[in-house]
Amino acid sequence: MRAIGLMSFWKLRNSLRTLFTDPRKLIPVLLMLLVFAAPLGMYSFTRSMSSNMMKRAASARQQYAAQHLKVIEPGTKVTAVTPQFDPSRFTPPRPKIDPAIFTTVLTLGLLLVAVSVLNTGLGDRLLALGASDVDYLFPAPISRRVILAYRLPSLMFGALGIALYLLFMISMLTQSSDPNLPNPGQTIAPWWVNPLALFLSGGIYMNLAMFISVHVKNRKGYQQGLWICAGGFAICVAALFWSNGIVGVQAFLRSPILRAAFIPSTLAADTLIASYSQNPAGSMLLWLFVGYLTSLAVLFSSNANWYEQSIASTEKWTALRQAAKGGVSGMMAAKAGSYKYKSDKTYTISPFGRHAGALFWAHLCAAAKRPLPNIVAPIIAGIALGTIGAKVLQVATEKLSASHHGPSSTAAEGFVYTMVGFLAFYYWQGFTAIARTSSEASIRRRDLVSPLPIAGWKMVAADLGVPILATSLCFAIGAVTYVALGGPKASLVAVGFGIVVPLRFAGRSVLQHIIVIAYPDLADKLQRLVSMFIGTIVGFPFLVIEAISCLPGLFLHSVWIGAIGLILIQFPLCWLFLFLAGKATERAIATGEPVRIFALFRGKA
Amino acid sequence: MLQVLNLSKRFGGMLAVDDLSFTVNAGEIVGLLGPNGAGKTTTIRCVASLLQPTSGNILLNGHDVSDDPVAAKRALAFVPEVPNPYEMLTVMEHLRFVAAAYGMEEELVHAEEILTRLDLWEKKNDLGASLSKGMRQKLACACAFIHRAQVFCFDEPLIGLDPKGMRELKGMMMERRAQGNAMLVSTHMLDTAERLCDRVVILKRGKLIAEGTVAELKERLQSSSDVSLEDMFLELTEEIPGS
Ligand SMILES: Nc1ncnc2c1ncn2[C@@H]1O[C@H](COP(=O)(O)OP(=O)(O)OP(=O)(O)O)[C@@H](O)[C@H]1O
Ligand SMILES: [Mg+2]
Secondary structure (H helix, E strand, C coil), rough: HHHHHHHHHHHHHHHHHHHHHHHHHHHHHHHHHHHHHHHHHHHHHHHHHHHHHHHHHHHHHHHHHHHHHEEECCCCCEEEECCCCCCCHHCCCCCCCCCHHHHHHHHHHHHHHHHHHHHHCCCCCCCCCHHHHHHCCCCCCCCHHHHHHHHHHHHHHHHHHHHHHHHHHHHHHHHHHHHCCCCCCCCCCCCHHHHHHHHHHHHHHHHHHHHHHCCCCCCCEEEEHHHHHHHHHHHHHHHHHHHHHHHHHHHHHHCCCEEEEECCCCCCHHHHHHHCEEEEEEEEHHHHHHHHHHHHHHHHHHHCCCHHHHHHHHHHHHHHHHHCCCHHHHHHHHHHHCCCCCCCCCCCCCCCCCHHHHHHHHHHHHHCCCCHHHHHHHHHHHHHHHHHHHHHHHHHHHHHHHHHHCHHHHHHHHHHHHHHHHHHHHHHHHHHHHHHHHHHHHHHHHHCCCCCCHHHHHHHHHHHHHHHHHHHHHHHHHHHHHCCCCCCCCHHHHHHHHHHHHHHHHHHHHHHHHHHHHHHCCCCCCHHHHHHHHHHHHHHHHHHHHHHHHHHHHHHHHHCCCCCCCCHHHHHHHHHHHHHHHHHHHHHHCCCCCCCCCHCCCCCC | EEEEEEEEECCCCCCCCCCCCCCCCEEEEEEEEEECCCHHHHHHHHHHHCCCCEEEEECCCCCCCCCCHHHHHCEEECCCCCCCCCCCCCCCHHHHHHHHCCCHHHHHHHHEEEHHCCHHHHHCCEHHHHHHHHHHHHHHHHHHCCCCCEEEECCCCCCCCHHHHHHHHHHHHHHHHHCCCEEEEECHHHHHHHHCCEEEHHHHHHEEEECHHHHHHHHHHCCCCCCHHHHHHHHHHCCCCCC
16 A cells, blocks of 8 residues: 555656656646636636626616616516606616526436446446556555555546536536526535535446446446437437427436436435525435445455456557557557457458549548448537527527517527537537548558659548548538528528538648648647647638638628628639648658648749 | 466467466476467466466465465566556666565665666666666566565566676576575577576467476487477477377
8 A cells, every 4th residue: 555655656746847847748738727727717707797797787777777767566567757768778687597407407417427437437448557557566465455446546536527627517507697596606505515516426426337347347238238228318308308398308307216326416416406595405415425435335345356357458548548649540540450340241342543533432431431430420410510500599599589679689699690600610620620630640641652643632632531521511411400490591501501611621621731741740749739829820811811702791781792702712722722732742752851831832842 | 386276268269378287396497488379478467466367276375366366476576578667657666666565665775786787777766758678677677676576477588688687687587596486487588498497388379288397308309418498399389280
C-alpha cells in the first residue's frame, strides 16, 4: 500500500514538474484550460449581466406600470387608464421553465449517466491499467484488492468531474430560466449536498461496473443487451413525448419498476429536486451513502483473479494510446486494425475507373465496408438536423411569438434561425475534423500513391471525396427532412443546406488539406493547434470574399440574391483551392518536405 | 524452489502450454528454450501469476501461486520480455518503489552498486520515458536484483543489451546462483545458455520435449561430445515428417 502511495505521489510530482518546465507541453494544456474556462467565465459574466438587466427591467416595468396603470384588484387585474399607454413597452415577464420539464430532464440525464457508466463496466475500459503497472505491480507481492483500490480513485475523480459538470449544467438551467419551483436556484441545503448526491450515485454505478468487469468474463453479449435496452428505452421516451408530451414522459419515469431498477439515480434526482424545492434531502442522502458503502464492500469482498483480462485490455489500450500520438487518423487505423473481421464472404471489389478515379473508388469501397460511420451516421445526423430545425424550433417560434406581438415575432424568428445556424455550425465543425483526418491519412499514404501518374488536384479530390460526400449526404438529408416536415422558410433553408453548405464545405476542406500538408507533424499537439489556428487565419480573407458576394442581396433587400451570390462565389473558390492543393501535393511528393504556403504562389522551385 | 506441476494454459481453442512439469532447484540456473511460439513467455507469465493456469500448479518456495499469491510472489523476481518502465518515475524511484513493494527498503544500500554495474548510475535521476530500449531492460533487471528474491524469472533478458551489460548481467546471475537462488531464464541464445545454464528445458508447441544438463542431452541423442547445444536444439525441434 505504502509503495503504491509513494509511486503515485512521485508520478504526479514528476508529471507536474515536466509540465511546468516544458513549454511544448504547457501551452496546449493552458489552451485546453482556456477552452474549458471560457464558457464558465462567459456564463458567470452573462449571468451577472442578465440579473442586473432583469432587475433594472423589472423596476422600469414597475415604474411604467405605476405611471399608466391602475390596479383594480390587487395582484391580478389591471387596466390601462392613461391614453399614452403603449402595450409594446410593457413586456410581460419571461416565460418560466416548467417544473415537469426540469424534473424530467434531470432524471433522464442521471439515467443516461448510469447507463453509460454500466456500459464502461461491460466494456474493457475499466480494467485497462498502464503497461508499467502490468510489469511492476502485478508480479509484486501486493494483493489484487490493493491494486483494485489503486485503480479506483482515478475513476472516482472522473465520477466527481462528471458530477460537477452535471451540476453546472443543472444550475445553468435553473438560474437562467427560473424553474417554477418555489425559491428556484437557491438551495437551502448546504452547498455540498448536491455534488455529494451526484458523486455517490455515480460512485455506486462505478463500483457496480467495476464489479462486473472483475467478475464477468465474456461481457460483449451483455453490453449489446444493454445497448438494445437503452435504445428501446429511448424509443419509448420519444414515443411518449410525441403522443403525450412531457407529462407522459414524466409519468413513465415515475413508474416504480424503473425507479427501483435505477434506485441510485432516483435517489440522486430526488435529492436534487428536493433541495431545489426546499424540502429536506437528508434521508435520501443517507440512503445513497449506505448504498455506496455497500457497493464498496461488495466490490472488495471478492478476490477474483482479473489480471489476465486486465492484461488483454491494457495491451489493447496501450496500443491505441500509442497510436493516438500519431493523430486521430493513426488512432482510427489502430482501432480498425484491432477489430477482427470475422466475415464469411470475402469482399471482392471489382476494380473500377482509372488513375484518380480508381483511387476514389478504393476510398469509396473502404467507406462502404464500414457503413456505420460513413453512411448511417450522416443519414441519422441529417434527419436529426432536419427534425430539430423543423419541428422543435417550429414549436419554439409559436411559443415565442405567442407571447410577443408585432416586431418581436421577427425577433423570435431570428432566434430560431440562430439556433439552426448554431446546430449547423457544430455539424460543420465535426465534419471539418473528419475531413482533416482524411487529409492526415492521405499524407500518411503519400509514399504509396506518389509513384502513381495522377495529377495532384485529382489526387486531392479523390482523397477528400468521401468525407465531402458524407457531409453533403448529411446536409442534403437534413434539407429534405426539413422540407418534408414543413419547417418555416423551407425553400431557403433547403437551398442553404442542400447547395451552399456542401459546396462551401468542399472548398474549405480542400483549403484545410493544403494547411495539413504545410504543417504535417501529426505527432505534436502544439503543431496541430498551430495548424488549426493558421487554418482559421488563412480562411478569413475568403470569408470576406464570401461576405462581399452577399452584398448585392443586402442592397436589394433580397435573401435570395444573397444566397445566389454565395453559391456563385463558391465555384471559383473551390477551383482555386483545388488548384493550390494540387500544386502543394505535387510539390510535397517531389520534395518529401513540408510545403511553405507562400511558395505556392511563386513559380516552379 | 520453483516447481511447475502439470501446467496447462489454453487461450481460446489454442493450447499454448501442454501438461508441462519441471523443477528449478536452489543454486541452479535453468534455461527455458524453444522455437518462437513454443510457450516460453506463457510459462513464465503463469509463474509470475500474470496468467491463470488452465490446470496444474506452480509452487514458489513451497507456496502455491494460485492459492497464496502474495506469499509466493514475495519470493519471486520477474523480468518481462519487453519491460515498460513508468514514464514519470526516475530510475532511482523505480528501485525505491520496488524495494518498498517487497518491504525490503534496507536493500537500497545495494542500489548504487547494482546501477553502476549496469551503467545506470549516471541516469539515476532520469525519467523512465527518456530511457532507451536497452536501458529499460537494464532497469527491469536492476529492480529484480534490488530485493532479496529466492526465485528469478527472466524472459529473454539479454535481448538488446550491450556487450558489457550482457556480461554484467550474466555475472550477477552467477553470483546469485552461488548464493543459492533459483533462476529460470528463457532465451534464444544457445551458446550463452550452454555456458550459463546448469540444465535446460526445451519446449515445442507447449510440450516439454527434452530436459536435463547439456551432457545428459548429448548422451541421450548419442551425439559426439563436440556437438553444440545449437545442433541438438535444431535436431530436437526439427519437424519430423509423419511423426
Ligand atoms: N494472450 C494470448 N491470447 C492468445 N494466444 C496467445 C496469447 N499469448 C500467447 N498466445 C499464443 O500462445 C503461444 C505461445 O506463445 P508464447 O508467447 O508463450 O511463445 P514464446 O515461446 O514466448 O515465443 P517467442 O520465442 O516468440 O517469445 C503462441 O502461439 C501465441 O500465439
Ligand atoms: Mg516469448
